Amino acid sequence: MQKKGEAREVRQTLKPLREVWMSMGIEKIDIHEGRIVKALLDSRAIGMFISKSLAQKGGYRLIKLD
Numbered sequence: 001m002q003k004k005g006e007a008r009e010v011r012q013t014l015k016p017l018r019e020v021w022m023s024m025g026i027e028k029i030d031i032h033e034g035r036i037v038k039a040l041l042d043s044r045a046i047g048m049f050i051s052k053s054l055a056q057k058g059g060y061r062l063i064k065l066d
Helices: 052-057
Strands: 020-028 033-041
Touching: none
Parallel strands: none
Antiparallel strands: 020 033
């Protein structure tokens, strides 16, 4: 814990982390078939997303939303 009047040390890396990748599971909820994929974490996303090409390659049914 920092004491009052104590100098703070600020550090910055030369190569700041710009992307965060993680392994996660996806599942076809109708047949409970799943797999592990590498996913990019996007802190600005408001929901869960998957690329159209990955969904099509994996045999996932796509439904257009209004």
